[in-house]
Each structure stands twice: as C-alpha cells, then as structure tokens.
Amino acid sequence: MCGIFGIAAHNDIVPPEVLERATRALAHRGPDDSGTAIFRPATGDPVEVGLGHRRLAILDLSPLGHQPMLDPETGNVIIFNGEIYNFRELRKRLEQDGVRFRSYSDTEVLLKAFGRWNERCLDELRGMFAFAIWDAKRRRLFLARDPMGIKPLYFCTSGPYFLFASEVRALLASGLVSRRIDPAGLLSYLNFGSVYEPATLLNGVSAVPPGHYLMWQDGVARDFVYWDLAPGPQRQRDAAGRAKAGKDARKKLEEELDARLYEAVGMQLVSDVPVGVFLSGGIDSSAITGILARAESHSQLNTFSIVFREEDFSEGEYSRLVAEQFGTRHHEILVSQHDVRDAIPSALAAMDQPTMDGLNTFVISRQTRASGIKVALSGLGGDELFAGYSSFDTVPHMERFSRFWEHMPGLVRVPLAGALQLAAGKSDRRRKLSGLARASQDAVHPYFLSRMVFTPEQRDALLTSVDKSALERMLHPLQESVVRTRRLDPINRVSYLESRFYMLNTLLRDADAMSMAHGLELRVPLLDHRLAEALFDLPGEWKRDAQMPKPLLVRALQGNLPDAIVRRPKRGFTLPFDHWLRQELRATVEETLEQTGQGPLASLLNPLAVRQVWQDFLRGRTSWSRPWTLFVLQRWCTLHSVTA
Numbered sequence: 001m002c003g004i005f006g007i008a009a010h011n012d013i014v015p016p017e018v019l020e021r022a023t024r025a026l027a028h029r030g031p032d033d034s035g036t037a038i039f040r041p042a043t044g045d046p047v048e049v050g051l052g053h054r055r056l057a058i059l060d061l062s063p064l065g066h067q068p069m070l071d072p073e074t075g076n077v078i079i080f081n082g083e084i085y086n087f088r089e090l091r092k093r094l095e096q097d098g099v100r101f102r103s104y105s106d107t108e109v110l111l112k113a114f115g116r117w118n119e120r121c122l123d124e125l126r127g128m129f130a131f132a133i134w135d136a137k138r139r140r141l142f143l144a145r146d147p148m149g150i151k152p153l154y155f156c157t158s159g160p161y162f163l164f165a166s167e168v169r170a171l172l173a174s175g176l177v178s179r180r181i182d183p184a185g186l187l188s189y190l191n192f193g194s195v196y197e198p199a200t201l202l203n204g205v206s207a208v209p210p211g212h213y214l215m216w217q218d219g220v221a222r223d224f225v226y227w228d229l230a231p232g233p234q235r236q237r238d239a240a241g242r243a244k245a246g247k248d249a250r251k252k253l254e255e256e257l258d259a260r261l262y263e264a265v266g267m268q269l270v271s272d273v274p275v276g277v278f279l280s281g282g283i284d285s286s287a288i289t290g291i292l293a294r295a296e297s298h299s300q301l302n303t304f305s306i307v308f309r310e311e312d313f314s315e316g317e318y319s320r321l322v323a324e325q326f327g328t329r330h331h332e333i334l335v336s337q338h339d340v341r342d343a344i345p346s347a348l349a350a351m352d353q354p355t356m357d358g359l360n361t362f363v364i365s366r367q368t369r370a371s372g373i374k375v376a377l378s379g380l381g382g383d384e385l386f387a388g389y390s391s392f393d394t395v396p397h398m399e400r401f402s403r404f405w406e407h408m409p410g411l412v413r414v415p416l417a418g419a420l421q422l423a424a425g426k427s428d429r430r431r432k433l434s435g436l437a438r439a440s441q442d443a444v445h446p447y448f449l450s451r452m453v454f455t456p457e458q459r460d461a462l463l464t465s466v467d468k469s470a471l472e473r474m475l476h477p478l479q480e481s482v483v484r485t486r487r488l489d490p491i492n493r494v495s496y497l498e499s500r501f502y503m504l505n506t507l508l509r510d511a512d513a514m515s516m517a518h519g520l521e522l523r524v525p526l527l528d529h530r531l532a533e534a535l536f537d538l539p540g541e542w543k544r545d546a547q548m549p550k551p552l553l554v555r556a557l558q559g560n561l562p563d564a565i566v567r568r569p570k571r572g573f574t575l576p577f578d579h580w581l582r583q584e585l586r587a588t589v590e591e592t593l594e595q596t597g598q599g600p601l602a603s604l605l606n607p608l609a610v611r612q613v614w615q616d617f618l619r620g621r622t623s624w625s626r627p628w629t630l631f632v633l634q635r636w637c638t639l640h641s642v643t644a
Contacts (some may be wrong), residue, residue, distance in 0.1 A: 002067070003029030004079040005052040005165040006132050007174070008141055010219035012160040014038050014050035018174050026166060028350075029081075029516045030054025037068045039077065039134055046218065047438050049141065053079045056109070056272055056519055058342065058375060064103035071108075073374050074115040075136030080107045081166050082129030082151045083523070085267040089123060114142070119213060122226045126267065126528065128210070130166060140217035147227040148381075149197075149210030149504045152352075152512055155221070156205045162216050164208075167352045167513070168200055172640060178203050179642045183470035186604065193356035193453040193629050194506045195492040198501030199459070200479060201353055202642065210504065229497055230484045231536050240489070243539035250542070257534050258556040264528035266295040268377060271596075275523075276373040278364060279303040282316025283377025283388070283550055288525060290557050292377070293326035303328040304337050304373065306364050312394065321562050330391060333367040340575060341584055350517035351510075354636035356453065356629045358510035360575060362517065369518040376515075380507055381526040382625035385535050386550040387491055387543035389452055391498065396490035398446030425572035444475060445482045447497045453629050460629075462609045491540025499532075577624045589631045590614065596630075600637040602643045605630075 003026030007014050019036050024073055027034070033055035040048055053067035068077050079562075084090070087106035090113055095101070099112050106127075113121040114133050119142065128150035133142045133186040143164055145153045155164040158176040171177045185201040197207040208214055242253060265288055269275055277292065279285050293301050305319035316332060323330035328628065340363050368376055383389050449455075452491050460466055481500055485493040508524075515522040535543075535552075537547035545551040554566055581589055595609035616622040637643065 002056055002079075002081045003027075003054040003166040003170070004081050004130065004132060005170045005174075006079065006163065006178075007139070008162040008216060009048045009050075010160050010162070011046045014048045014049070016050070018176060019052050020492075021051040021418040022163075022165065022170045022174040023054060025170045026052075026054045029574070030056045031059040031164060031519045033066060035067055037077070039136075041139075045139065047139055049078045049136065051077060051132065056374070056516075056521060058083065058273055058521055058576045065105040065107060067107060068106055069111055071111050071115055076111060077113055077134040077136070078107060078111040078131060080110060080129065080131040082127055082146065083268075083270070083521070084110055084125055084127040084129065084253055086126040086272050088126075088270075088371060098166065100197040102265055105168065119144075119224075122213065127528065128523070128527075130162060133194070138217070140215055142213065142215060143208060144213035144226075145208045145210055147211040147229070148499070148508075149528045150508055150512070150524060150527060152509060153208040154200065154205055155208060155214065156202075157221070158204070160219070162219070162221060168202060168205060169352055169640070171202070171205055177205060179640065181601075181604065181637070181642055181644055183467040184473040187459065187466075187470055187474045189354060189633060190454050190459045190629070191448075191452050191456070192501075192505070193625065194509065195353055196474070196477065196501055198577070199474065199541060201558070202282045203637075209522060210500075211316050217632075228484070229499060229529075229532060230488065230534065231488065231533070235537060239492070239539055241543060242537075243489075254542075254552065254555065257538065257552060260528075260531050260534045260616060261553075261556050262291055262295070264531040265291040265377075265525040267528075268523050269295065273373050273374045274302065274372075275375045275377065276304050276331075278368070279305050279319045279322060279328075279375045280379070281305070281315045281322055281565060281568075282379065282382075283561065283565060284382030284386075284526060284548060286322045286379075286552050286561055287557055288377055288379055289322055289326055289328060290560050293328060301326070301328045302331065302373070304331045304333060304368050304371065304376065306367065307332045308335060308337065318565060318568065318577070321564060325415075325431075325562055327559070333364075333371060335367060337576065339363070340582060344585070346517075347514070348632065348635050349639065350514055351636060352513045353509065354632045355506060355510055356625055357506050357633060358514050361510050361514040365515040365518045365520045365522070369520040373520070375521045375523065377523045377525055378511065379526060380524045381499075381503065382550065382553060383493060384503045385526060385532055386553045387495060387540070388550045389494075389498060390449065390546060392491055392494050395450055395494045395497075398450065400491060402446055432533070444478045445497070447494060448478055454624055462605055462613070464604060464606055465595070471571070489540040492536055493540075495536070495540070513574050577628060580629065581624050589627060592629065592631050592634050596634060599634055600635065600641070600643040601634060616621045 003020045005026060007019060028206050036052040038050045051068040070077050072127060084106040087109040091109045094112050094116060101108055115398055122144055129146045130151040130153035132460055135142055152166055153175055154168055154171060156171060156177055161176055163171055163174060165171050178205040181201060182199060182203040185195045185199040186195045195201050198209055211225060213224050213226060215222050277289050279289055289303055303323050307316035346361045350362055469614050484495050486547050543552055548554055554561060593610050596605050596610045614627050617624060617627045
C-alpha cells in the first residue's frame with residue numbers, strides 16, 4: 001500500500017521541484033521508502049514523464065521492492081498502490097513463459113504482466129490497486145484502477161501537463177492545479193455528504209472510475225472500461241432464471257458462492273508483515289474472523305476491537321463473544337470519548353476530500369497502527385453486497401410508490417403532494433417521500449433520495465445560485481447508473497447503487513484516507529470482484545430473509561456464528577455527535593458556521609440559510625449531520641485555501 005504521483009509534459013519539461021513536492025505530500029501513505037524519477041525523451045520526442053512513489057512495505061520488504069520500478073527487458077516503469085493477492089499464481093504462469101524476476105514483490109509481477117499481456121493483464125488481477133505504467137516502447141502512460149474502486153486515483157490537465165495522484169492533496173501540492181471549487185462537486189457534496197465520482201470538489205480534477213483504465217499519449221487521455229459491477233443482459237437473464245431453481249439447484253449455487261467467499265477472504269492473508277482483523281462484533285467482521293480462523297491453522301489469528309468505557313457506545317461484549325468462539329488472540333483498544341473528540345482536528349486534516357463521515361475509521365486506524373499492526377482486514381462491503389441495509393426494504397417500496405405516483409392524474413397529484421409536504425413535519429423519512437411525490441427534477445431515483453443529507457430544495461436554499469450546467473454534470477453519472485440497473489431485480493439494483501455511490505464515495509474513500517493517514521493498510525475481502533460477480537449472478541430475493549439478516553453470509557458459516565451476533569440489532573460504530581455539537585463542540589462549530597459570510601464559501605453559500613440549519617439543529621428540528629456537513633466543508637476549504 002503506497003501513494004503515487006505522476007506528471008507528463010507534452011512539448012514541455014517536467015519541473016523536478018513539482019515532482020518532489022507532490023510526492024512529499026503523500027509521505028503519510030508510505031513512510032518506509034520514497035522514490036522519484038524523470039524519464040526524458042529521445043531527440044525529437046515531445047513527451048517527458050516524471051513518476052513519484054511513497055512506499056508502505058507489505059510484500060518483499062527488501063530494497064528490491066523500491067519504486068519507480070524499471071523492467072530492464074521492456075524499459076517500462078511502474079508506480080503502484082495496492083495489493084495483488086493472486087500475484088504468486090500469476091508469477092508462476094509468467095515464469096512458465098520464460099519471464100525472469102529479480103524480486104518477490106507483487107509490483108514486479110504486475111509490471112511483467114503488463115509487459116507480456118498489455119491492458120489484458122487487468123482481467124487476471126485479484127486485488128485492490130491504482131497504478132501507472134510508462135510504456136516506453138509506445139511512449140504512452142497507462143493508468144488503471146481496481147474493479148470495485150477500493151484504491152483512489154485522480155487526474156487532471158493543466159496547460160501542457162497531465163497529472164495524476166492517489167490523493168487530491170498531492171495534486172494541490174504540485175502548484176499546477178486550480179484551488180477553485182467545482183460547482184457540480186459542491187452540489188453533490190451538499191446532497192450526499194461526500195462528492196460523488198467522477199467529480200471532485202476541485203474544478204478540473206476527476207476520479208478514474210472503478211473498473212476503468214486511461215491511456216495518455218501525445219497530450220490526449222482516453223478512457224476505457226474493462227469491468228463493470230452490473231452484469232450484462234445474458235447474466236441478468238440467467239439470474240432471473242435461477243429464481244425458479246429447485247431446492248437442490250439452489251443449494252449447489254449457494255455452495256459455489258460459499259467457496260468463492262472462502263477463497264476471497266483466505267487469499268487476503270498474503271503479507272510479509274502481521275495481519276489483524278477489525279472485529280466489531282457485527283456479522284460482517286465476525287464472518288471474516290470465522291473464515292480466517294479456519295484458514296489460519298498454522299497460527300493464532302489476531303483480532304482488534306475498539307471498546308469504550310461508556311456501555312452505550314461499546315460493543316466489547318459482542319467482539320469478545322466472537323473471539324472466544326473462534327479462539328483468536330484478541331486485543332481490546334480502550335478509547336475514551338475524549339480521545340475521539342480530541343482527534344477531530346487531526347481527522348479533518350486527514351480528509352483528502354470533505355466528508356460527513358470518517359472520524360470512526362480515523363480513530364480505529366490510529367489505535368490499531370499504534371498497537372504495532374500494519375495490515376488490517378475489515379468487513380466493509382458486507383451490507384452492500386449481502387443486502388444488510390434497511391434501504392433494501394425501503395427503496396423497493398419507494399420505487400413502487402414512484403410508479404404509482406407517475407400514473408396518477410396531474411389534477412390529483414398537486415394537492416396530494418402539498419398534503420404530504422404538510423404531513424412530513426420533522427420526519428426526514430416523510431420529507432423524502434414528500435420530495436418523491438413532488439417529483440423533483442434531480443431526485444433521479446428513490447435510492448438517491450434515501451441517501452440525501454440535504455434535499456434538493458434545502459440544498460438550493462443554501463446556495464446563492466444554482467448552475468444548471470453543473471446540476472446536469474452532477475446528475476449524469478447518477479442517471480447512467482440507473483439506466484444500467486433497469487433490468488436488475490429490486491434487491492440487486494439497490495446493491496449496485498449502494499456499492500457504486502454510498503460505499504464508493506463515502507465508506508471506501510474515508511477508509512483509504514483515514515487508514516493511510518497512519519500508514520495502515522486496510523483490506524476489504526468482501527469486495528473481491530469475483531465474489532461480487534457471483535453475488536450478482538444470484539436472484540436478489542435470496543439475499544433477504546425475514547428470519548435472518550444477510551442469510552447468504554450467515555449460512556456460509558454453517559451455524560458457527562453465535563446466535564447473539566446474528567440476532568442483535570444492526571449498529572455501527574456510534575459516536576455521540578448530537579451531544580457533542582450541543583456541548584463540547586458547540587462553540588467551535590458555531591464560530592465556523594458564522595464565518596460562512598466572510599470565508600472561502602462566502603460567494604457560494606447563503607449565510608442566513610447556514611445559520612438557519614444550525615438553529616434548526618439546536619431546536620431539535622434536524623439531525624446533527626446537516627450542520628456537521630457544513631462545518632466540515634468550511635474547515636476543509638479553509639485548510640486547503642480552496643475558494644469559489
């Protein structure tokens with residue numbers, strides 16, 4: 001796990017100080033090693049390329065894993081962030097073809113695989129990655145991101161330069177990127193509490209989408225798709241047919257899924273440093289622990305849990321129960337609420353883009369790394385792929401309401417929508433249903449309405465003006481995704497949307513930024529893309545059960561999960577934000593929000609509307625998430641000197 005930065009100049013030179021400065025901005029991602037190199041052209045060649053790398057050594061800890069890494073046979077050079085879990089199998093195949101290796105790293109395997117198979121190497125990879133290869137023979141840059149979007153990769157063009165990096169902050173550190181806010185990114189952030197890709201909050205900076213690769217050559221970047229989470233028409237028809245499968249056929253398909261699950265989790269133990277598991281006591285992390293406890297027969301598995309003295313927030317009893325069940329070497333990390341509250345300034349500084357979430361991951365990662373662990377496995381992705389959220393019930397209901405509403409005569413719709421609005425009161429859920437009834441132009445699909453922090457009406461009240469072209473840019477990827485899921489059944493459609501939006505743009509982005517802020521590699525085995533394919537090949541109705549949450553995941557453990565874990569109410573890592581914003585953090589948040597009229601957002605946000613959000617929270621009319629979202633936005637823009 002590392003940080004990468006690159007700059008390509010067309011008809012110009014790469015400024016060495018830019019390369020060094022931007023690479024240093026990624027030091028937290030790779031405290032073990034650093035490297036930069038500039039590749040100058042032959043006479044008459046208009047392209048010059050600079051590559052920078054910060055290394056967190058996980059595989060092949062020797063200097064042979066240093067990057068940028070050169071392949072002396074092809075002249076190709078790679079910088080790589082991530083892990084290729086099946087690199088040993090790929091190495092054997094390449095060696096059988098006569099390829100020779102100098103190191104034992106997955107980086108060299110990836111470099112050699114590209115030299116042998118070009119972009120087709122992406123079809124062979126199992127892992128999380130963002131990498132760039134300077135293709136010396138073809139004089140072009142090749143950038144790729146993993147299928148599920150676990151590792152981030154951003155890019156932009158500035159004059160004669162094409163730049164890319166693991167984090168937005170590295171692009172800012174280059175000094176070549178505008179510090180202006182992208183109106184589409186701002187609209188997205190206010191709607192959802194994080195900016196939805198491919199946009200970012202910075203004008204001109206975009207994310208490489210999951211399952212995509214870019215080719216940059218002679219000053220032009222072209223985008224290609226190599227994998228998508230949504231199955232094609234034939235696989236969708238096959239999944240629909242499986243809904244009618246008999247008992248024996250269904251059992252066989254579930255057994256095949258179980259085998260894929262065990263394979264996906266087991267292969268992520270590959271490491272030359274100790275690996276731990278984040279054990280919360282929920283189904284997802286408990287399932288991973290159970291699978292690994294079976295696979296890790298040669299040594300005792302290490303599990304780590306955050307516990308609080310305050311019983312209302314601690315899940316220690318559940319994690320201890322799972323640890324005892326599977327015989328792990330269990331470590332409890334005691335964290336006080338004061339520790340969490342005091343971490344807020346550091347967590348804000350660690351955010352690569354503003355987010356209403358992420359503080360929990362920051363605290364867990366900091367404490368785990370301090371305890372000596374460099375690699376940790378997380379259960380992230382279980383709710384999205386195994387249908388654990390309440391949205392898998394509510395969104396299909398909202399879809400049915402939306403279809404019913406569309407067929408209702410217009411004369412009836414208008415007064416009934418008004419009545420629903422009046423009846424909504426303080427209930428966020430009713431307000432969103434009312435918004436669906438009013439058929440707001442940018443609701444797009446009920447799923448997005450269910451994930452909104454500020455509804456379109458509330459968002460527009462906060463803004464001094466709404467740029468229609470920016471609104472269209474913000475909506476376009478949402479609309480495209482809805483089109484791709486039209487033939488999916490309701491459960492699989494929600495699974496796709498949760499994975500491609502909330503999980504990708506909030507959970508995964510926060511997990512990467514907050515863990516790498518401490519030099520901790522966080523692995524997410526439930527997001528193996530082959531496992532995801534297998535899940536999307538099954539009917540959605542198999543993933544829901546009135547008697548049991550996430551039945552496919554629970555049954556895969558063959559009854560080995562304690563009943564108290566399976567039956568317990570769903571709960572995340574809860575922090576008392578509502579209390580903090582009224583007490584300990586009130587002065588800080590209030591002061592920051594009061595500065596809206598004079599700060600970096602002065603020309604974009606209406607200070608009276610911002611003040612009203614704060615007053616509504618204090619009076620109990622809205623949740624803490626809305627003022628907190630505005631607070632984080634103001635602080636992030638101030639910290640990074642980003643303005644309108």
